[in-house]
Amino acid sequence: MKKIVIVTGARRGLGLAICQRLAADGYKVLAVARSDSPELNVLCDGESVCFECFDLSNTDKIHAWVGDLTKRHGRIYGLVNNAAIGADGVLATMHERDIAQSLLVNLQSPIVLTKYVSRSMLLGGAGRIINISSIIGSTGFSGLSVYAATKAGLIGFTKSLSRELGKANITVNCVAPGYMDTDMTKGIAPDKLMSIKRRSPSGKLATVESVAASVSFLLGGDGAMINGTTLTVDAGSTA
Ligand SMILES: NC(=O)c1ccc[n+]([C@@H]2O[C@H](COP(=O)([O-])OP(=O)(O)OC[C@H]3O[C@@H](n4cnc5c(N)ncnc54)[C@H](OP(=O)(O)O)[C@@H]3O)[C@@H](O)[C@H]2O)c1
Numbered sequence: 512m513k514k515i516v517i518v519t520g521a522r523r524g525l526g527l528a529i530c531q532r533l534a535a536d537g538y539k540v541l542a543v544a545r546s547d548s549p550e551l552n553v554l555c556d557g558e559s560v561c562f563e564c565f566d567l568s569n570t571d572k573i574h575a576w577v578g579d580l581t582k583r584h585g586r587i588y589g590l591v592n593n594a595a596i597g598a599d600g601v602l603a604t605m606h607e608r609d610i611a612q613s614l615l616v617n618l619q620s621p622i623v624l625t626k627y628v629s630r631s632m633l634l635g636g637a638g639r640i641i642n643i644s645s646i647i648g649s650t651g652f653s654g655l656s657v658y659a660a661t662k663a664g665l666i667g668f669t670k671s672l673s674r675e676l677g678k679a680n681i682t683v684n685c686v687a688p689g690y691m692d693t694d695m696t697k698g699i700a701p702d703k704l705m706s707i708k709r710r711s712p713s714g715k716l717a718t719v720e721s722v723a724a725s726v727s728f729l730l731g732g733d734g735a736m737i738n739g740t741t742l743t744v745d746a747g748s749t750a
Contacts, residue, residue: 513539515587520594522548524693528719532727534559567620577627586635589730590628592621593643597695598658617661638681639730642669646689646749673739682738684729688722689745712747
């Protein structure tokens with residue numbers, strides 16, 4: 512029987528690439544998004560990839576929704592907390608509602624989702640949780656302070672939770688990508704992009720496929736002894 516993995520933010524960008532990779536690996540992927548896209552539609556065959564419509568900012572509905580998912584699909588083996596919003600802007604002029612929304616979608620929602628999905632993993636006696644953080648969680652970038660706080664929060668969450676769940680054969684890790692060319696980064700100023708490229712020793716930048724491959728590794732048998740860590744995939748930009 513295929514192992515079931517939930518991937519959030521599956522409509523586009525990295526989430527879509529993770530769904531493609533995990534389906535090819537032989538998992539049954541529950542692709543969570545607020546709405547589908549032509550690319551996700553092509554992937555969803557109801558067998559290896561199933562579209563699950565949910566707005567993760569509705570944290571009070573997560574408990575019931577996870578119950579429904581497990582009833583329909585069975586016990587969950589893996590959770591990839593990938594969905595996030597960018598929140599680009601100088602803190603002094605950022606609206607409080609935008610700060611609150613970032614904290615909700617990027618940090619509170621994955622924590623609440625993990626709480627309920629980990630119960631399913633505890634019953635199954637195995638599990639893998641992968642939180643998509645960012646190099647911005649540990650390095651500075653002007654205009655991304657709130658986003659950075661959420662991504663650093665995921666790293667702290669991961670470390671302590673890995674100690675809590677490790678004894679139950681459940682690993683919890685972060686993947687921290689560097690810059691990837693997705694909708695989230697399309698508004699970046701050309702001079703900032705140039706300086707990001709200059710920081711990479713190879714002149715190359717991470718791709719969604721390379722980050723999806725790291726997620727695949729952490730989910731698979733070869734990743735079993737990796738717990739509570741952050742795997743950076745940034746082509747050496749922060750070295
Ligand atoms: N791109 C980069 O350079 C970069 C670098 C480091 C880390 N990351 C991290 O990588 C992950 C994926 O980023 P990306 O570049 O692929 O971003 P993206 O293209 O903007 O995709 C983000 C995904 O999250 C979903 N999402 C946002 N709010 C949601 C909500 N309330 N409920 C459900 N889904 C929601 C979006 O769904 P909708 O389509 O419905 O909006 C979208 O599918 C994020 O955690 C991001 O922080 C990205």
